[in-house]
Amino acid sequence: xxxxxxxxxxxxxxxxxxxxxxxxxxxxxxxxxxxxxxxxxxxxxxxxxxxxxxxxxxxxxxxxxxxxxxxxxxxxxxxxxxxxxxxxxxxxxxxxxxxxxxxxxxxxxxxxxxxxxxxxxxxxxxxxxxxxxxxxxxxxxxxxxxxxxxxxxxxxxxxx
Amino acid sequence: xxxxxxxxxxxxxxxxxxxxxxxxxxxxxxxxxxxxxxxxxxxxxxxxxxxxxxxxxxxxxxxxxxxxxxxxxxxxxxxxxxxxxxxxxxxxxxxxxxxxxxxxxxxxxxxxxxxxxxxxxxxxxxxxxxxxxxxxxxxxxxxxxxxxxxxxxxxxxxxx
Numbered sequence: 661x662x663x664x665x666x667x668x669x670x671x672x673x674x675x676x677x678x679x680x681x682x683x684x685x686x687x688x689x690x691x692x693x694x695x696x697x698x699x700x701x702x703x704x705x706x707x708x709x710x711x712x713x714x715x716x717x718x719x720x721x722x723x724x725x726x727x728x729x730x731x732x733x734x735x736x737x738x739x740x741x742x743x744x745x746x747x748x749x750x751x752x753x754x755x756x757x758x759x760x761x762x763x764x765x766x767x768x769x770x771x772x773x774x775x776x777x778x779x780x781x782x783x784x785x786x787x788x789x790x791x792x793x794x795x796x797x798x799x800x801x802x803x804x805x806x807x808x809x810x811x812x813x814x815x816x817x818x819x820x
Numbered sequence: 821x822x823x824x825x826x827x828x829x830x831x832x833x834x835x836x837x838x839x840x841x842x843x844x845x846x847x848x849x850x851x852x853x854x855x856x857x858x859x860x861x862x863x864x865x866x867x868x869x870x871x872x873x874x875x876x877x878x879x880x881x882x883x884x885x886x887x888x889x890x891x892x893x894x895x896x897x898x899x900x901x902x903x904x905x906x907x908x909x910x911x912x913x914x915x916x917x918x919x920x921x922x923x924x925x926x927x928x929x930x931x932x933x934x935x936x937x938x939x940x941x942x943x944x945x946x947x948x949x950x951x952x953x954x955x956x957x958x959x960x961x962x963x964x965x966x967x968x969x970x971x972x973x974x975x976x977x978x979x980x
Contacts (some may be wrong), residue, residue: 675836702926784945787900
């Protein structure tokens with residue numbers, strides 16, 4: 661099962677890219693994983709929020725394939741615990757999902773069309789994080805899920 | 821008002837230190853801030869959880885001063901939003917707090933003695949994060965709070 665993180669927004673600062681690679685390397689012992697940045701063309705007028713959201717919708721839908729299991733990350737989503745993340749990933753594998761796409765929407769959220777396409781909507785925290793930190797948190801939680809499912813000592817054993 | 825993050829646990833990987841410095845630099849335009857790692861001596865037998873927690877308690881109490889406003893980060897704490905973090909920081913300033921200490925406890929949590937010493941107990945998320953990622957998340961949220969209180973465009977304006 662292939663894992664993908666899709667994120668609207670700017671490039672990462674170097675420390676985030678290093679952190680992503682740190683977790684991606686560990687995850688890749690179990691699943692292929694990559695980050696894809698989705699960037700709309702040109703500079704958007706940030707005042708026209710609806711137009712930005714529609715441009716982003718177009719970009720997201722143009723890349724989505726019918727076999728993509730889409731998980732939307734959104735503050736209005738369901739707040740899962742780490743073991744629940746692991747349980748969900750296992751259940752996607754059991755359902756025979758080929759590709760799971762974790763989508764981090766734009767600054768203004770996603771359109772209803774994108775939201776309805778998502779199999780599930782998850783929330784990381786009631787706190788607002790910058791996109792690049794969300795990408796890093798996602799990578800760490802995916803590694804944590806993988807470690808729970810494979811009985812690695814990471815989740816419970818290690819005192820970090 | 822000086823800000824301190826105290827954390828039990830291991831040293832940071834390089835990408836975390838870089839990320840901390842990235843946010844600390846921005847925060848220091850408004851408040852002094854630093855990370856202090858609290859490390860108990862020797863290698864602990866991880867099986868004797870109560871003993872580890874008592875060693876950590878001793879270490880924490882030996883450093884705490886009466887004028888330290890202690891905020892404990894703990895998954896059983898109150899889940900605040902980012903504007904609520906900012907509001908709390910403002911209220912500490914209004915109360916004349918000289919030093920706010922954000923304490924990230926050990927892998928097994930803190931003792932009741934430490935918990936009772938805390939002015940407040942905050943939770944970041946229902947997810948479990950490694951200590952070094954909690955340190956980075958804390959730094960970013962503190963910068964976000966500062967930016968909210970000083971009307972910087974970071975919290976709402978920037979599309980990241």
